[in-house]
Amino acid sequence: MDSEGRYEQRVVWAVVDTGIGPLLLAATRAGLVNVVFHATDEVRDKALERLASRLGSEPVEDPGSPLLAEATSQFAAYFAGERHSFELPLDWSLISGFHREVLRELAATVPFGTVVGYGDLAGRVGQPGAAQAVGMAMGANPLPVIVPCHRVVESGGGIGGFGGGLETKRRLLALEGVLPEPLF
Secondary structure (H helix, E strand, O other): OOOOOOOOOOOEEEEEOOEOEOEEEEEOOOOEEEEEOOOOHHHHHHHHHHHHHHHOOOOEEOOOOHHHHHHHHHHHHHHOOOOOOOOOOEOOOOOOHHHHHHHHHHHHHOOOOOOEEHHHHHHHOOOOOOHHHHHHHHHOOOOOOOOOHHHEEOOOOOOOOOOOOHHHHHHHHHHOOOOOOOOO
């Protein structure tokens, strides 16, 4: 508790090396709250500032915290091809409304090795015709890979956009067997 008797939000973080480069993982007591691609020092520092502002607590580096240690282990298994889903508590506090609804639907209904179109996902949440809004929700996803926005593609067969970059999206889809591995 803080000096005024309120519970403080504790935010812990770690950077882990993965098959797609370094990821910043951040967690609260409620669960994993943020995954950030390409976590170079500059990207990491900006992400931590954003988390401090949004969550009201200065994030503390603690890779040994139980939740981050488990998340690191599950990411390692995923990138080794040994895990097809994540079993971690999630803190959804960085996203709300339609975006949260779409991301929860995605996490619950689009398994490893499959893809869904932006429009199809919009229909699943009762908003047919809201494909662009679904795209915005994917771009706002605070928990990429775990909430698999890389599995959302264009209905005409295009790969669509991706906050982590198109090469990262291709590599994730190749890992899951949706696309062939790049030749070089």
